[in-house]
Amino acid sequence: MAILSIDKFKLFKSGKILLEDISLEVEAGTICALVGPNGAGKSTLAYALMGLEGYREISGDIFFDGKSIKKLSVSQRAKLGITLAWQEPARFQGLKVKDYLGASAGKNQEEISDALRRVGLSPEKYLPRAVDKNLSGGERKRIELASIICMKPRLVILDEPDSGVDVEALKKVFEVMGYLKSIGTTVIVITHNVQVLKQADLAFLLCDGKLIDESKGEDVAEYFKNRCLTCPHKNKPRESKIKKI
Amino acid sequence: MKEINELLNLAKIEGVLGDKETASIFIDNNKILSSNGVEGLVLKLKEQKDGVDISVRVLPGVIIKKPVHFCFGILHKSRVQKINMNIVIGKGASMNVFSHCIFPKNDPSKHLMEGKIKIEEDGTFRYFEKHIHSEKGMSKVYPHATVKIGKGARFRTDFELIGGRVGLIDIDYDLFCEADSSSDFITKISGRGKDIINIRERAVLLGENAKAVLRSRIAARDETKAEVYNKITAKAAGAFGHVDCTEILQGNGKVKAYPEVEVLHPLARVTHEANLGGVDNRQLETLMARGLSKIQAEDLIIKGVLS
Numbered sequence: 001m002a003i004l005s006i007d008k009f010k011l012f013k014s015g016k017i018l019l020e021d022i023s024l025e026v027e028a029g030t031i032c033a034l035v036g037p038n039g040a041g042k043s044t045l046a047y048a049l050m051g052l053e054g055y056r057e058i059s060g061d062i063f064f065d066g067k068s069i070k071k072l073s074v075s076q077r078a079k080l081g082i083t084l085a086w087q088e089p090a091r092f093q094g095l096k097v098k099d100y101l102g103a104s105a106g107k108n109q110e111e112i113s114d115a116l117r118r119v120g121l122s123p124e125k126y127l128p129r130a131v132d133k134n135l136s137g138g139e140r141k142r143i144e145l146a147s148i149i150c151m152k153p154r155l156v157i158l159d160e161p162d163s164g165v166d167v168e169a170l171k172k173v174f175e176v177m178g179y180l181k182s183i184g185t186t187v188i189v190i191t192h193n194v195q196v197l198k199q200a201d202l203a204f205l206l207c208d209g210k211l212i213d214e215s216k217g218e219d220v221a222e223y224f225k226n227r228c229l230t231c232p233h234k235n236k237p238r239e240s241k242i243k244k245i
Numbered sequence: 246m247k248e249i250n251e252l253l254n255l256a257k258i259e260g261v262l263g264d265k266e267t268a269s270i271f272i273d274n275n276k277i278l279s280s281n282g283v284e285g286l287v288l289k290l291k292e293q294k295d296g297v298d299i300s301v302r303v304l305p306g307v308i309i310k311k312p313v314h315f316c317f318g319i320l321h322k323s324r325v326q327k328i329n330m331n332i333v334i335g336k337g338a339s340m341n342v343f344s345h346c347i348f349p350k351n352d353p354s355k356h357l358m359e360g361k362i363k364i365e366e367d368g369t370f371r372y373f374e375k376h377i378h379s380e381k382g383m384s385k386v387y388p389h390a391t392v393k394i395g396k397g398a399r400f401r402t403d404f405e406l407i408g409g410r411v412g413l414i415d416i417d418y419d420l421f422c423e424a425d426s427s428s429d430f431i432t433k434i435s436g437r438g439k440d441i442i443n444i445r446e447r448a449v450l451l452g453e454n455a456k457a458v459l460r461s462r463i464a465a466r467d468e469t470k471a472e473v474y475n476k477i478t479a480k481a482a483g484a485f486g487h488v489d490c491t492e493i494l495q496g497n498g499k500v501k502a503y504p505e506v507e508v509l510h511p512l513a514r515v516t517h518e519a520n521l522g523g524v525d526n527r528q529l530e531t532l533m534a535r536g537l538s539k540i541q542a543e544d545l546i547i548k549g550v551l552s
Contacts, residue, residue: 050530050534052530053526053530073533074530074533074534075533075536075537075538075539077534078533078534078535078536078537079536083534083535083536084534086527086531089531090525090527090528090531091528092528092546092549093491093520093549093550094462094548094549094550094551094552095545095546095548095549095552096549096552099545099548099549103532103535103536103537103541103542103545104535104536130549130552131549147535151535151536
């Protein structure tokens with residue numbers, strides 16, 4: 001059964017169309033990938049699904065568990081179990097990791113520590129630290145993933161969790177995606193990484209704000225690697241690959 | 246005794262009274278309730294017509310092991326408390342002070358502190374001042390002090406006013422820093438309603454390799470007005486200063502910051518950073534995407550800034 005379905009979705013910003021006629025369905029408990037060249041609209045779609053400010057001028061609809069969520073705020077969507085991990089996680093001056101993770105897990109210290117261990121960080125070392133500029137980008141990414149684990153969402157959108165991380169951290173990203181799937185969370189992962197893409201049950205290819213293909217992760221990975229990465233027509237896919245909606 | 250217990254309860258302090266090894270001072274309004282000195286620490290207190298004179302002297306070379314407790318309260322209606330504080334930390338001596346200023350009544354009160362602090366060569370003084378105010382914002386608080394930090398001496402102060410309403414606070418500190426000394430001044434204040442927060446902190450780095458950091462963390466909610474003026478002047482080679490001001494605005498408050506840096510020696514260096522504005526939208530949306538309401542998210546972000 002589809003946990004998320006997007007129907008003839010259009011997103012406008014300052015009079016321009018950023019996303020055009022996107023329709024797709026995501027099955028519950030699967031890992032889906034969103035791929036496409038830079039500027040294709042992947043993060044934009046993620047922000048629109050989360051209902052962020054500036055991404056709410058839309059036509060069409062978004063359904064979660066069969067109910068329209070287009071009028072819901074970010075908090076209301078999160079309360080339904082939808083969340084987002086940003087490509088570049090926010091920094092919080094002075095806010096301790098323990099309080100940041102506690103925002104998702106309540107006061108359950110064991111869950112918080114367990115989540116940190118799952119992303120390969122020592123609770124003893126990291127819980128007292130602040131989620132600020134003293135943490136590296138990679139550390140903040142792992143802490144962001146830990147906060148997702150604490151939340152136990154029903155649907156998570158991971159925006160390029162593999163960018164700017166080392167090999168060890170990338171391994172943890174795979175493990176976390178697998179763990180989230182194992183606890184029943186549906187994962188939508190935005191990626192340029194063919195390895196990550198191959199983990200996906202289903203992949204959606206975006207180009208120039210349009211959905212141009214959906215297929216098995218492996219198939220789209222091949223197409224993306226051989227065609228999109230070398231495409232001379234920025235955001236202009238071959239006509240034959242443009243999906244007729 | 247009743248007043249002391251009330252102050253202890255409000256400050257949430259245990260094990261101070263009756264411990265002969267812990268130096269302490271308890272004052273309600275302008276009345277001395279209790280004082281206890283320890284070896285190497287000379288306390289002299291005198292009630293005046295309109296205030297209390299306090300002299301604290303740590304003898305040279307003496308390390309006061311347990312933190313010293315000051316507790317200043319106004320437990321009665323419409324009172325003015327004036328504390329004239331004179332502190333000397335002798336050469337090579339060290340003392341930590343926990344100071345609680347407690348104004349719990351929902352009546353107008355005024356607390357005036359005129360401090361003169363001298364830390365002699367290689368001395369160390371750490372001063373943590375925590376204010377506990379009522380929820381009505383009827384207090385007016387004026388902590389003013391001049392601090393002389395001798396050669397190689399260390400000074401650190403944490404000023405915290407987070408619980409209750411501020412009312413009006415007017416902080417005015419001057420720091421004079423000799424060679425190889427280090428000073429760290431942190432102020433954390435959360436204002437609500439129509440609170441007024443005025444901070445003026447100035448540090449002059451007189452000697453070579455003197456270091457000073459002035460940090461302010463202010464939350465201005467509702468219609469709070471906050472003005473922070475920090476100035477560091479560096480006059481000697483190797484001197485280093487840093488001014489760091491963060492003010493978060495929520496509601497219809499107004500915040501201003503005036504970081505001023507002055508360098509009068511080519512081998513000195515002073516930096517500053519100021520960050521004023523509303524709660525960052527990205528931070529807010531991150532926490533809301535974890536299920537917090539907007540208000541809960543703002544409170545958590547402000548808690549972080551003031552931590």
